[in-house]
Amino acid sequence: MDTNKYAALLSIIRLGSLSAAAEKMGYSPSGMTRMMDSLENEMGFPLLHRTSQGVQLTEEGKRLLPSIRELLLAEKKTRAVRCDILSLTAGELFIGSYSSTAAVWLPPVLHRYCDLYPDVAVHLREGSNRELLEALQDGELSCAILSEPRSYKGDWIPLMEDRLLVWLPADSKLAEKEAVHPKDLDGLDFVSPPLHAETDVEAIFEKHDIHPTFRLTTSSNYTAWRMVAAGLGVSINNELVSENWKEDVVTRPFVPEEKITLGIALPSLRDASPALKKFIAEMKAHLAGEKE
Template sequence: MDINKFLLLNDIAVTKNLTMTAERMGYSQSGVSHAIRKIEEETGIIFFTRTNHGVELTKIGNDLLPYIQMISKYYNVFNESIDSINGLHTGSLSIGTYPSIAAQWLPPMLQEYKNKYPNITISVKEGRMIDVEKWIMDGSIDFGFLSWNPDHPFKFITMSRDPLYIITSKDFVLPQAYHGIFPASIFEDYPFIYSESGMDRDDISLFLQKQKSKITKNFTCRDDYTIIKMVERNLGIALLADLVINCHNGNINKFPTYPSAFRTLGIGLLSERNLSLAAKTFIKIAKKIVQEITPDNIL
C-alpha cells in the first residue's frame, strides 16, 4: 500500500475528523474521502465508522493502528534524514502538465530550477486533464499543472487565470454594436471549428455547454495549430485559451467573449505535507515565475 495512505490513516486516527485531516495534510475534503474508499477497496478492510462528531476506528482498524503508527513514524524520520543529508544535491522530480503550460510556463521555471539545482533529475509528462488527474491520484507524478475543477479529489493551488478568446481570420469584421466583444449568443451565427475534448480543451467544452448555443460545427480538430490555420483561411471561428493562442504566431484576430470565459490554472497534488523538498522548492519557483509572466491574471 502507498506510504501516503498510511500517513493519512494515521492522521485520521488522531483527529477523528476528515475535514481537520484534510487541512492538516493539504488534501481537499473530497480527496480524503476518495482516498479512504480506495484504501478500503484495496485492503478489503473497513477502517473507520462515521459518528455524530466525526469518525472512529473500527475494531480491526484499532488492531492495525500500532503498525500504521510505526510505519508513519519511521517513514517521516527517514525522509527528514535524507533531506538533511542531501538537501537539494540529489533527487528526482516528476511533473504532469497540459501542452500549453509546458510550452509557455515550464521553460523559464525549468531554467531557473536547473540553474540552482542542476543535479535534480526532472521528467515532464504531457497529457489531457483526465491524464494529469490520474497521474496525481496514482502517485506517478509529484504534482501536475492543470485547470481547476470543483470535482477534483485532490489539493489545488490556484496560480493564474487564463482567458478564453474567440479567434477569427484577419478579414473578419465584428459588428460595431458589440464594441469589440464577441457575445456567446452569436456563436451559432458563424461556422465553428470545434476543439475535440482533451489536452487544453476541457474548459472550452464546459463553457460552450453552459452557453447552450446551437453551434454549427464546420470542422472538429484535435491539433491547435490546425485550428488556427483553418481560422486564418476564414473556414470558421474557434474558441481557444490565451496560452494556446500564444503558442502559435497565427495571422488572426482574437476577441474576448461575453459572458467572459476563462480557466483557472494552478497545481494539483495529493498532499503538500508529503511533498519532497525538491517538489516544494520547484512549486515556490513556479509561483514566482507565473507572477512575473502573467502579472495581470494572478489570482
C-alpha cells in the same frame, strides 16, 4: 517490494488495452500477459476480463483498485523521503501541464530550477484536464498545471486568471466586433479540442448552451490555430496559449468576459517532496516577477 505489476495494471485499465499498456511501458504483449497472470495468481482471483470495449476490471479488481493506488503513492513518497535524506536537491519531478503553460511558463521556470537543482530529473507530460487528473490519481504525476478542476480531492494552488478568447478567421463577420457573445458561436463550424475530455471549451458550451458544428477536432492548440487561419472554423482557447503566434487569426474576448483560473493540482502539499515544493516556489516567484 516490486510494484511494477500494480503500475502495469493501472496502465492497462487507463488505456483499455493490454497491448497498448505493454507498448507504453516497454514490455512485449506476452510479457505483459505473464505479469498479469502472475499478479492474479498472487491475489487468488481474476483482476481483468476482456469485453468488446477492451480490457476491464473484474468486480474483485475494482474493490482492490483504491488500495493499489495508495500503495503506488506510498512507494513514491518513500523514494522522495530517501532522496531527501541523501540530498535535499535530489529526486525526480513528473510535471503535467496544459500546452500553453508548458510553452510559456515552464521554460524560464525550469531554466532557473535546473540551474539551482541540477540533480533533479524533470519529466513533462502535456494533456487535457481529464488526462492530467487521471495521471495524478494514478500516481504518475507529481503535480499538474491546469485550470481549476471541478472536482479534485487533492490540493489546489491557484496561480493566475487567464481570459478565454475566441479565435476567428480574418474574414469572419464576428471579427468586426470588439467582443463576441457566446451565443454568436451557435451553429458555426468549430475547430475543437478532443470532445468529452472535460476541457475549458466544453465548460463554456455547457454554461451557455452553445451547439456549434464540430467540423474538426485536434489535440494540438497550434494546429487548431492554423486551421482557423485557413478559414476552417472558429475556436476558443485561453489567452496565454497564443500570445506569441503571428498567423492571420483574429482574437476577440467574450462579452461578458470569460476567465479560467490556472494553477497547480497535486495530491498533498503537506506530503510533497522537497523537489516538488522547490518547483512550486520557483513557479510562484516567476509569476510574481511577471506581475511587477
